Each structure stands twice: as structure tokens, then as C-alpha cells.
Amino acid sequence: MTTTSVDQWRGVAAEQQEDVAASLSVLLRRRTRQLLGGLLAPHRRAVWGYTAAIVVSVAASMAIPALVGIGIDRGIPAARHGDDVPLVVVAAVIVGCALLQAWLYRTFVLGTGRIGQRILLELRQRVFQHFQRLSLAFHERYTSGRMISRLTSDMDTISSMLDAGLDTLVTAVLSIVTVGTVLLVLDWPLGLVSLASFVPLLWLSRWYQRRSTAAYRRTREAIALVIVHFTESLRGIRAVQAFRREPRNNEIFAELNEDYRRTTTDSFQLLTVYWPGIRFIGNVTTAAVLLIGGLRVIGGDMKVGVLASFVLYLRRFFEPIADVSQFYDSFQGAAAALEKLAGVLDEQPSVPMPSRSAALPDPANDGGAWRGAVELRDVTFGYRADAPVLQGFDLAVPAGQTVALLGETGAGKSTIARLLARFYDPVDGEVLVDGVSLRDLAEPDLRRAVAMVTQESFLFTGSVADNIAFGRPEATREEVEAAGRAVGVDVVVRRLPDGWDSTVGKNGAKLSAGQRQLIALARAVLADPAVLILDEASSSLDAPTERLVQRALCTVLAGRTALIIAHRLSTVGIADRVLVLDGGRIVEDGTPAQLLEAGDGEYAALHRQWLESLL
């Protein structure tokens, strides 16, 4: 019931099944194990070292009760005869053991903590980097909220597993092995009875593993949805408040939050059964041992002292098994998170970067710089397989030419821009700069060749200067300010309290859309690419500012190839060539003057319409 209403507001989209089939589950687990193995591999020796440390530490602490016994058995009689030395020696050895134990324990905590943090950092680093590598098509499907949840909540889960006390695990396993051996040595028939408890234990664990894997998987999904809704509604808080969306948002959030609670409760309750279940098996075994052992003692097959110590040891056998089950729980939680991360890391970028960049066609030319000749050769592309936007599309732009793309929504203007910026790769055909396919260019070369100012002028937290410098991080402050001045950011900055160093607020909240666009343009100017793409980059500017920008662009674009997408003809003013697109085909192509002269085309009509609108 809830699920359907959740789905209703969210709408339909093609996306991967969230409940995984059994065969897939095996694959997922293998992938997760591989990731975990890879993360642990560099620390294998250290892990063994620290394990040795904790083994010695446990041994030292186990020695203490024995020492106490020695103290009582030997020290006291000696002391009664006036010789205090043995008692003092035993006390000193206990202190020694205690110090050794504490020191080794601390070494272990520090060492494993260091390894854990190293693994966490490595994982954060890998996942973040991989997210950056994955193409836009992935991100559009995955949504930012999910990416955030992978990088925060999932990492937290793994971190808490690492904190959950590997020492408990090591100590427990150690105790189980030693005590198990002791049990067999003490009395092998009873020992076998005790070890027989492993059959139900393993069966229960298997049940728990299967169920909790599924439960934790659902938990990860549920928290991701909570995070998606949370971040989106805070990001869009203006729209939320202006349209009184709060009640509905609260409703949706409560639903998602409740869903998360339910899935968490499910995984909690599995442990609620599993943990006492383990205890139960232990206690039943103990009672059984008591009965069988008792009968054997009475029958004279066993000494009563052996049974007494056997039963006491049995307690120390099952106690650590319960501890292991606790650890197993946090491991299962972390495994579900790791599984999600492994899934991300397993995604192949649909726009992969080549391992080695292709060389420039003629490096001697222009000192190894790109000239910026652009060609789309027989390009076919669509966002969905069934709806191609471009089909066998050809376009050649000589170096240095400024081309304006016109056409109605859906004509393919932005698609051409995105292909040229390599946000996507064509399904068929090639996009070339100076004769080199974009597929063969490494990231740094690609961005020296092509940069794009997108429709949304996203600003990062930081100062105006930081945001401009995003175009070329190694630029000097003078260059940053010069780029800003070139498009008129200096006018914006003059009103701000700290000039270029003023912070722009969260996502540039302190600036208007026009001001943000100017900063985005300055970024592109600073980036200084051979081919510059402006996709609706000046739509929010007022006429004088736009004029200023255009004048600046005349200078900036001189000798540079440029592709300008604009709806307003004023922006087209600086173009050498105009292309009018319709349904993914070029319907007009020429200089603005030529197209105007022809008089009967789309461009001429648009131009007339536009001139009228100015009056």
C-alpha cells in the first residue's frame, strides 16, 4: 500500500531491479569479497602482526588467573613461614603480565584503527574518483542523492564495522579454538557432544546470513531514498516554501523514513532472533552436557572434578561465539554497504578515457596547441535507443570559426554541444578535434581542447575567485581577475563585501542568476580552450550586460573555435556562421548576411520576428 503511493509521486523510470535474484546475489557477494580482499591485501602482514600481538595479549591476560592460583598455593604457605618473596614475585609477575597485556592491547587498538582508517580513506578515494569518471548518462540515472548516500551513509556503516572491535573477533576466535581443544582433551565424548552444537549453530548462522544480507540490502536502499529526498528538498527549499510543498514533503519524508525504520527493524529483529538463538544452543548444550556428564559420573565413567571444569569451560566456549555473532551482524551491515560500493566501482564509464592520449596531429604547429578544427562525422546518437536525436549527422567547423546553432527545442542543438564536450559518445560515427577522435584524448588534453559553459551555472562553495579559478586551477590571481574583468564580473564584485574573495553562499545563493552566469563565463575565459561551447550561457543577462559580454566574447573568441547555442538573436550577433537545425538535420547553413539575403529561410524569419520584438 505504502509502496504504491511512494511510487506514484516518484514517477516511472527505467532502472535496475532492487530486489536481486538468487543468482545475482552470488555475483554480488563475490564482487564484494573481491573488493574487500583488494582493500585488505596491502595490510595483510600488518594484520597478522597485530593478530599476533592480540594473541600474546590474550595469553598474558589468561595467565593472570593461573598466577593468582600459584600465589595462593605457593606464596601463602611460604609467607606463613616468614618468606614473603614468592608472594611478592607472583604479584610482580602479575603486574608484568598486566602491563604487557595493556601495552599489546593498546598497540593492537592503534594498529587496527590505523589500518581501518587507511582502508576507509582508500575506499572513499576510490569511490569518489570513480564517480568522477563515470559519465553523465550514469549520473542522470543514479541521481546525486544516491551518490551522496554512497559516500556518507555507506561509509559510516563500514566505519562502524571497523570500530566494532576486531579485537573481540580475534579474542573470540582464539578462545573458541583453545577452549574447544581443552574440551576435547578433558573428555572427548562430552567434547564431541559440545562440538555437535556446531551443526545447529552453522544452520542458524546460514539462515541469519541469508536473511540479513537481504535485509541490510534493503536498508541501504531505504536510507539512500531518505537521503535523496532530504537533499533535494533542502536544495530546492525556495520552491518548496513558495509552493507550500512542506506538508506533502513531510508526508513523503515520513513515509520514506518509516520505510527505513521498517527495514532497519527487520535487520535488527533478525539479530534479535539470531543472538539469543546462539545463546539458546549454548545453554541447551550445557544442560545436555550436565545431564550426560552427570549420568557418566554417576556411572563411574568420569570424575566429578572433570565434569565441573568441563561445564565451566563450556561457558567460556559459547560466550565468545555470541560475541562473534555480534561482530557478524555489523559485518553483514558493512557487507551490504560494500556491495553497493562494489556495484558503483563495477560500473563502466560509458565515456571511457583512453589510457594514453593520442598525439596532436602536428605538434610542431602552434607549439603543440590545438587549433580547434571540429568535425562531427556521420554521427548517430539518441538518449534512448528508440528515439535517435541525430542520425548520420555531418558537420565540419574550421578552426577559429564561431558558429551559432539555432532551432527549436528538441532540434538537437544541445545534443551536438554535449557530444562535442564528450558528455556522451555517439552511438555511431566520430567526433573529431583537429582530426583526432575525442575517444582517443585523455581528460587533460580533452579539456584543453574543449570546454563548455552549461545552461545551469553551478557555483561551488567558496569565493568568487575560487569559482573562476575552477576553469584553470593553476592560474595566478591576476589571470583570474583578468578573466573576471573580461566579462564584467568586476562590476558584480564591487558590490560584494570582500571583493573577489567574497563567498558566493551555498550554490551561489547570494548571487542572482545573471551574476552566476557571468562567473561561469569567466571560468570559461580562464580555461582558455581551443574550442569553446556556450550553451545558453547568457540567457539571464540584461541587455547592457549581455552587450558587454558579447564585446568581451569578440575578443575572447578571436582565433578560437566556438559553438554558441542561444535563443536570442542578439547572441548570434558575433557568429561567423549560422546553422539552423530542425529534427536533427541542418536546414540552413551560411553566414548571417547570406541567410538574411536569401530572405525566405527560417533564420530570416526569426530575425524579422526578433527585430519586431525589439520595438
Next chain:
Amino acid sequence: MQTVFNGARYRSLYGFRHYLRPYRWQMWVMFVAAFAMVAAATLVPLVIKAAVNGPIARGDRGALVPVFFAALGLGVAECVLIFVRRYIQSIAVLQVETNIRDDLYRHLQRLAVAFHDQWQTGQLLSRATTDLSSIRRFLGFGAIFLVVNVVQYVAVCALLIATYPPLGLIVSAMTVPVIWLARRFGNEYSLLARRVQDQQGDLATAAEEAASGIRVTKAFGRGTLLHTQFVRQAEVVRGSALEMVALRGRFWSLLELIPNIVMALVVLVGGLAVAHHSMSLGALVAFTTLLVLLQWPIIDIGWILSMAQEAATAADRIQEVFATVPAVVDPPVPATLTEPRGRLRFEHVSFAFPDADEPTLRDIDLDLAPGETLAIVGATGSGKTALTALPARLYDVTAGRITLDGVDIRDLALADLRARIATAFEDPVLFSMSVRENLVLGRPDATDEEIEAAIDLAQADFVHALPWGLDTRIGEQGLSLSGGQRQRLALARAVLARPAVLVLDDPLSALDVHTEAKVEAALARVLRDTTAIVVVHRPSTVALADRVALLEDGRITAVGTHSELMRLPAYAEVLTVDPDDVISAGVPR
């Protein structure tokens, strides 16, 4: 235990107590179950020991069966008690966490835009997720075992003193260094915990920005730069986390050490006492056995205290958000508009952003008659966007007032006001929901016909071509849509709200000329009987307006019709696109 815990540090956590109130019975049961479980767990070995030494040693076959059942019964009781405690925990504590999260979200929705301009989403998110789970862990586990362990500790100490007072007192004296250590550790740890939580919030913010800014990052190929920055921040978090590990290692290992040292002392002193006949051997054996029972509460206090500190600082961070009073709120007694006509007046309105030195808008006087459309024209940075945010009270004016039909908008209930005033922003915000849900944002009760009409008006019929029509989920920020498409949806959304007053911030900037003409024509029909403020950059859009106001540097410098104002050079400058620019385009530069 008051001494171990600095009361002030737990004030925030204590502030959440009312969330526990509905579950106080469950909490009690959890406590009782925890105690009973510890008791059962302690009793089992004693019973077994008694059984082995008693009936079994005596060879009493008949007594064996009751012993078996006693052991089994206690064992089962222990499991049942664990089950009960965990079961209640999974219900009550998770529900508390969920309720706090719900309330936090509700509160965040109420906090004014100015708050959200300043607070990073990542920081808020880490409070709603990571911090809340710290609190949950403490409530469900730490708090209970803190009490259980303390009681166990005190009980064992009392037993020890009863067994042999001199030695018992010596052993009890170790409480002093433990408390002293715990205090020191607590102080240091809480500072660190807070730092780590803040840094994790920053890291979440970095992740969030990287996610939202992915297009710009791709466009400039700056993935490596962001990665370097992210890793630097992750390393900072790691550094602090390592400090925490080091502190924990030091504290925990000392907690392991102390009882063992005391054990050595007991063996020495007790041994001497036995030797000199001031203590019986049996008493010493009992004493050392009991001392082992003291070890676990002390060792456990280590992680319980870590958990408590983390929960306390997490609670601080959450309470900080709860403590922020929404700046824009409903009046105590909301006025009602009996017959809204849509007369909107700005009376000497000034506005400054919270942290700005200078006002963005000064002394604005505007009077919009019902049904009138006023265009706002001004250069980039003149304050147009700020002006559009005021009528819907996204920000409150800092001086003067805005009235709707003669009532100060601050005297109206927010929901009422925002039902009457709809705003379309220059950055159309779309959520990852179905198209329909995005459109009916302001009017969940809109009929299909109304939705169709709004789509038609905004020329947004492209939505029908989407794979699932109106049910298609569009990405956050409408990622899969073009700027023009997003803008048309935002416009349809505003129109669908059927407000008395429409505020449109540059509503047509991203539309192509064809679409613009069609939308303008449709919009003109809507604006005929709706009061509207329209920010415009283009002369064509000015045609929609009855009057135009020129905004210069935060002041209204002129109001009049377009043709009247065209005589003002400042106005003409802002609005005029020189056709020569275009005509000259054909000429080589």
C-alpha cells in the same frame, strides 16, 4: 556517577527525553530485562557448580533431572530476556530515532530560506543520519549497559567489602583513578567527537557539491581537482579519527590495566593477610573470584563512555538546528482575507540579506492594482531577484511593509499567503518525481483538465512525448530536460497554483523565439485578471505589462508605461538591444 559525567555536556541529549516518554514502559522493561539477563547469566554457572558438587557428586541419579531442567530453564530464561530486550529496542529505540528525524526534517522545512543559504546541505544531512544513529546506539545499548554496569560494579564492591573490609576498601579505592580517567577521557573525547562529526559534515558537503556540480566538473574536466580536494578533506577526517583511536587505545588499555594491577595488589596484600591469619584462605579465594566479576564493568565503561560522548556531541549538533527559530513564521493570530482581489503594495520597503552590510533594496514604493501587471526592469545585480522573493515571504522585509489587499503579508498565515502568491524562479527547481507531481507542487488537488491547461499555456506539451507521459520521473534539477523545458514546467507550475498574485522572475529567458511568442500570448490571457510582477530583460516581454518600474541599484527610480520610460536613457540602456549588433554580424569583424 554524577562525577564521571559532566552534566552540562549531556544537556542536549537530555533535551530529547520527551521522545522517550511514550516509550517509558518499554525502556523500563528493557532495563529490567537487562538486569535479569545479567542475573540469569551469573546464576547459571553457580547452579551448575552446585549441581555438580551436590547431587552429581553424591551420585543421586534422581536429582539429576531437576538439575537438568533448572539449568535448561535458566538458559532459556536468559535467551528470552535477551530476546525481549532486543525486541523492544528494535521497536522503541528505532521509533524514537525515526521520530526525531521526522521532526528535524519538519523543522528544516520551516526554517527560512536565509537559514538554508548559510547552512550546507551536507552538514544538515550528516546530522539527520550519522548523528542520529549515534544517539540511537546510545539509547538502545549504551544507556542501558551504563546503568547495568554501574549497578553491577557497586554490587560487587559492596560484596567485596562485606567479604573482607580492609581489602574490599582497597579494591573499591580503584574507583577513584577510574573516575578520574573517565573524566579526563570524557573531556578530551567529547572535543574530538565534535570535531570528527563536524568534519564528517564537511565531507558530506563536499560529496553533495561534487554530486550536484557534476556537469560543470565534466565541462571543465576538473574531476581530478575535486578528487584532490575531497581526498584532502577525507584525510583531515582520518587524522581526527586516528586521534580518537589513539585516545581510545590509551584509555581502554588503562581500563584493562587497572583491575589487573588491583588483582596483583590483592594477591600480595591478601596473601600476606592470610599468612598472618587476619583473613581466611577461603575468603581470599572468594575475593579473587569476585574481583574477576569487577573486570568487565570497568572494561565496558570504556566503549560505553565513548558511545555516550559521541551521542552527546551528536545531540548538540542536532539541537543547534532545533534551536534555530524560524525567521519567517505565522503570526500568532493570522488575519484573513475575506475577498482577495490581489492588490499588492510595497510601502517603503527595504531589504538587506542577513549578513550583508548594505541593503539590497531601499525604500521601494509600488502599488499594483488588482489584475495589473507590473514589469521590473533593471541591470544585473540591481536587486530584482531579491524583490521577487519578498511577496511570498521567502525573506522578510527589513523595513517598511508589503500589503495584500490592505493586510500586511506578515499578518497572514504563511500557507494562506503562499496560496495567493505564486512565484516562478529564474532557476526552475525540479525534483526527482513524476512530471505531474512537479507540476502540482502548489495545488495537489488540481484536476487533469487544469494540469492540461497549464501545460498548454506554458507550451510544455513536450511532456506528453516523454516515455511515460506525465508519470515520467524527471531527474533532480530536471537534468534530462533542457533549460527551456525546465522553465516552461516552472511556469506551468506557477500558473497551475491559480494565485491572486503571480511573481515571475525572467520567465521566458531560456525559450526560443517561436515558443516565446506562443507562451507570451497565452500568458497575456492569464495576466489579464491576475496581479503580476514580472522581471524582464527583453522588450518583447515588457509588452505583457501594464506598467514598468525601473530598478536601479536597489531603488525604484521610475514607474510608467514602456513608451514613457523609453525616454529615460537609463531605462532605454537596460532594455535596448542594438539591432546594429546583429546586422553587423554578417560583416567580418
